[in-house]
Amino acid sequence: MSADLDARTPPSRYGAQRVHRDAIAVALGSVINAVLGVAFWAFAARFVVPAELGVMTAVLSVITAVGSVIAAGVGDAYTAVLPAVGRARPAVFRRGLRLSALLSVVAGVTSGLIVVASLTEVRADYAVAALIAVGIVAWSAYGLQGSTLIAIGRANWAPPSNIAHGVVKIVVLPALCATIAWQSVPVAVVIASVGMVVVLRPAIKRLIDTSDGLPTTGTISEDQAMVEFRRVVTRTTALSGLNLGVLALTPFLVTLFAGPGEGARFALVFSIVATLDFIGASMAVSLAVHASGEPGSAAAMAKKLLARSGVVTVLGSIGAAAVVPVALYALNPAYDMGSTLEVVVILCAGSMIRLPYLVWAALRQSERRLRAPLVLSGATAILLFAMMPVCCAALGAVGAAWAILAHQAVLTAGAGIVFARNYFGDHGRGRGAVPRSSSRKKGN
Template identity: 25%
Template structure:
């Protein structure tokens, strides 16, 4: 139920996200769209860094937290907001301020924007850990629809600030709505007054460090790449990239969101890890293959509806993405299983490789290939990651299909924590 809700809502969110950028491209100057896109993408990635991998911790250990759930959530959210504000101010002080901010209001509101997006993202993992991932799916769908109203209402200004405000203010309302629902669930559900069954603190810190390594590394490339695009090939190219990448990014988001309910379900039901893993791998593969077909054949038509210049600039990137999207299956399934088994070292090292290849490749190729260089860089990075992870992943899946009572007991103990 939760996974199906996530898939359907992610599809709706992807369509609504494309509609958002399509409206922006039609009603706002391309240069303003490019600046707004760089602000939104950079804020999203800073928000990911600010999350401190607490999302991975919540989806994995909230099912075991018992009465410690409420204080863990409260302290975590406060830490995330504080770090988001610090990171945003750091970017303003040391980043490409002239390229990102064209007005004082954009600069002043940016830290609050990052903090809101940090909470917005963390809520998806939180509700997955609480067993109600469908709440996050509903949040994302409603936000996707309501921000369309905002961007239409503010179109008369023609400014980048109006685009970011349409995104940020509606996200803030969604955050308040879901946090109220979470507070009620934790307060009144009997599971969150029970005795905790968490693993030892040393193991929690190890998992935290590895998870943060993955999330931090995964957010560096999406933070740096839009900045490279806007500074190396200009704000108009940034607009073409933003609209095109909103389609590609929607499929990445679908895959990442599917991991959360899988990890939470395995933590809550360790005796079903084999069947859950098989279903998870099939669902990830189906989503990625359908995504590749959509990127190859449907997305270019959608870009054409926005504008000829967007289609001409973005279609080569979409075709490259259609090739590398199926390759992401290997990494997504491996990371999901690694979180369940709490063995994340190889996932961290592989993410480091992907980050270096994407950023280095983008820096070297965008000057000559334009936004197509981003697609080439991601294709090489995803292919390398698949080569590194395919062997360990196959061995893991074969082990899960081995019906050994001793293995079942060992996995149940490992996945479920201390009972």
């Protein structure tokens, strides 16, 4: 009888057996996104002069920074809570959608007005302000879909989604450059993002409403599901703002402090190298999902994912250093190879240094204990903002890369200190090799 029941029960979409499959799917989607992104930015570098491209990338960086903060804030709460709430999943999902929409509208209007008041090249251009507002709504909705797919065990949807998004951007960009020739880069990204939201959101809602292949019981009771989501989403949104949002905003800061030319160089390199960060971060999201659903296997999952993401990041860094400087110079001689290579190498080093922090933060997220990551991210965000004006004024794009490397190094060192203190403190109390974070105290 039990054998027949097991045969009728679909395999769980959470746990150690699926984390590596999902991580591979996410990594594959990231690689596809990187390849298509290189083609997109290559066209932009070839046909848009650096001064104009610098302004466009500054506008786009505000859209992606603010939109990513909202998407990651709600999305990380999804990955920590949706696997563990059972039948309360649809209610939690809809609460997240409403929160994301409200935040993106308010933040979009505010960000647009701030940009046209602070950036000389688009001062008082309220069409740009409107583009930023719409772009933030679109980008946050698109980004949230990615986290939602991982949270419901559909990470295998990521590669085709990324292919479609990347192809639409590449097709639309030349058409925009040949016709309206106004903010072509951010407009292309916004159009592609809106298209993917329109196509995928109905299917995602259907999967969640029907609990297709998802467990109907969880470690969080239905009565506590919404309370836990509200508690977690406050912390994940703050954490994404201090971490992801700060980094995504750096192309805008380089344009602001070093001028559009250096801003274009930095944005082109940053957009390519950031894919390496995204691979590690996406694998970490997968870890948070499956560690939340199966906490007993969290440590083993973390070790394997750290090793695999490390290999991918190292290989990607070598490839970026070999190809990007030569390619950008060939596309436009204004991007000299020496300075571009410096930016590539420094940013790649930062990506490698950041990996241990991402894994540690994912484990804390799966336990819904985010106080330590919040404190570290807040302190290092202050450090980065303090360094950017001085470094950009002195060394341009290269200086900005050094500021980011320092930010990443301090962030990972801080995570290492917290982990060591918890690990050895627990060991000294005779609790074995179990970090203090496993106690799951509320609020930490």
